[in-house]
Amino acid sequence: MTGIPPLVLDRSSGVPLAAQLADALRAAASGGGLRPGDRLPSTRELAAALRVSRTVTSAAYDQLLAEGWAGGRRGVGTFVLGAVPSAAAVPAPRAEVVRVPALLELRAGSPCLEVLDRAAWRRAWRAAGDLPPDLRPDPAGDAAFRTAVAEHLLRHRGLVAAADDVLATAGTSAGVGEVARLLPPGSRVAVEDPGYSRAVGALRDAGVEVVPVPVDDDGLVVDALPDGLAAVYCTPAHQYPTGRRMSAARRLDLVARARAGGWWVLEDDYDGELRFDVAPLPLLGALGPDVVVHLGTSSKILSPTLGVGWLVAPAPLRDALLARRSATGIRPARAGQRVLTALAGSGDLARHLRRLRREMAARREQVRTAIAAAGLATEGDPAGAHVLVPLCDVGTERSVIGAGARRGLALDGLGRHHLDDAPGRRAGLVLGFAAPTRVELDRALPVLSDVLRAHR
Ligand SMILES: Cc1ncc(COP(=O)(O)O)c(C=O)c1O
Numbered sequence: 001m002t003g004i005p006p007l008v009l010d011r012s013s014g015v016p017l018a019a020q021l022a023d024a025l026r027a028a029a030s031g032g033g034l035r036p037g038d039r040l041p042s043t044r045e046l047a048a049a050l051r052v053s054r055t056v057t058s059a060a061y062d063q064l065l066a067e068g069w070a071g072g073r074r075g076v077g078t079f080v081l082g083a084v085p086s087a088a089a090v091p092a093p094r095a096e097v098v099r100v101p102a103l104l105e106l107r108a109g110s111p112c113l114e115v116l117d118r119a120a121w122r123r124a125w126r127a128a129g130d131l132p133p134d135l136r137p138d139p140a141g142d143a144a145f146r147t148a149v150a151e152h153l154l155r156h157r158g159l160v161a162a163a164d165d166v167l168a169t170a171g172t173s174a175g176v177g178e179v180a181r182l183l184p185p186g187s188r189v190a191v192e193d194p195g196y197s198r199a200v201g202a203l204r205d206a207g208v209e210v211v212p213v214p215v216d217d218d219g220l221v222v223d224a225l226p227d228g229l230a231a232v233y234c235t236p237a238h239q240y241p242t243g244r245r246m247s248a249a250r251r252l253d254l255v256a257r258a259r260a261g262g263w264w265v266l267e268d269d270y271d272g273e274l275r276f277d278v279a280p281l282p283l284l285g286a287l288g289p290d291v292v293v294h295l296g297t298s299s300k301i302l303s304p305t306l307g308v309g310w311l312v313a314p315a316p317l318r319d320a321l322l323a324r325r326s327a328t329g330i331r332p333a334r335a336g337q338r339v340l341t342a343l344a345g346s347g348d349l350a351r352h353l354r355r356l357r358r359e360m361a362a363r364r365e366q367v368r369t370a371i372a373a374a375g376l377a378t379e380g381d382p383a384g385a386h387v388l389v390p391l392c393d394v395g396t397e398r399s400v401i402g403a404g405a406r407r408g409l410a411l412d413g414l415g416r417h418h419l420d421d422a423p424g425r426r427a428g429l430v431l432g433f434a435a436p437t438r439v440e441l442d443r444a445l446p447v448l449s450d451v452l453r454a455h456r
Helices: 017-031 043-050 054-067 118-130 143-157 172-181 197-205 248-261 315-328 334-346 348-373 394-406 438-454
Strands: 070-073 077-080 166-169 188-193 209-216 231-234 264-268 292-297 309-312 386-391 427-432
Touching (some): 054 070, 054 077, 118 334, 118 348, 143 309, 143 348, 166 172, 172 231, 172 309, 197 209, 334 348, 348 386, 386 394, 394 427
Parallel strands (some): 264 292
Antiparallel strands (some): 166 309, 292 309, 386 427
8 A cells, every 4th residue: 555645634614525535635646646556545444544434435536536547446456547747757657557448438528529520620720721810800709700600500509690699709618707707796696506517617717606506307497596696507408417408488487587687698508509309499599689698619519629609699798798808808719710610611510510410319329228228217308419327326326437437437427517515416427428439439338338237
């Protein structure tokens, strides 16, 4: 066993001890206090040393295993694997290190690069590079980009917007942050719980107070919204991470309440182009153009490396955003806008979306079958690139993630998407199927079935 650096846990902080312990071990691994190859104490030894229960140490180790910082095998021990500051500073792993297989990515959030036509991608970058640089990029975004987005929204999302209504952004989270910075500090903004943690991060970073509101099978529970809000952030087309869509009645209700209460609704339409069954329900942006900020992104349909998204907002809000951009010098980078414009103009984007929809629908079915083979169900609409696999309790969730990591699968639990890890919360896996290649997915799914069957 390796002597591990001193670990300090704060029992009064309100942060779960397991999370504190995982943080401390991660910090030790990235700060050099632990090195790749170091063997960690057993969960029992560490629990005794820290005077915490073994549940705490097991949960922390499971988290590190899931994230790929640690690896190991039952009966052999747990070893520090990775995420180190710089390759030069790190000695080669020692001979006795137990190597787990490279992790196959089954967490949600990544796009599917496999179906991206690389020739079309290269053509678009070349076309983008052909345009001359300009002296003063428009803080609203390129005119051609805004026109291309307006057409995209009409064709793929049924939203009627003029090019002038569209602002380029650096992506959804950046857009959420920009809007939140317009709100008075300390304003209250409701978010879905479970929900998208980066949006929560962007809101908090802007100095607003985040208020968690539950979701159910019909999406955000509008009746549970408290009074006194400045805004609500939600994912109506495909709730992240539960995968449900907001019912039509709730949409109408939400817009009516926003009008009555004088707050904004931030509609995150991150993967609205990926629906495999019925036509999408009307966007909030179409139902309430006077109160809704509709946010779209290229991160899920193409790649986050483009760093580009868009928003459609009521004129006063748009003007305030532009004024702030002018005052601060913030403006979305042009390269991504140009590439997306070129892809849209050549028809390559529409072809890509057709391919992507077909591929995601097929993969979703493959995932559903593999989970059913383990005797479990999947939840979520036929849409997007992830499903929810409900599990019976939080302990099982952690244990499945740990077992998956030991067998080479990077899995994600519902817990990470809750604002606080309350004991009564729902448990489950948020399973993404866009990141792996088809071959990797074929390899990963039988292993996943196996892991789940063992935990039923
Ligand atoms: C719910 C949700 N919204 C938005 C995004 C994309 O955000 P961005 O455009 O900031 O990359 C993601 C990506 O994972 C997401 O899961």
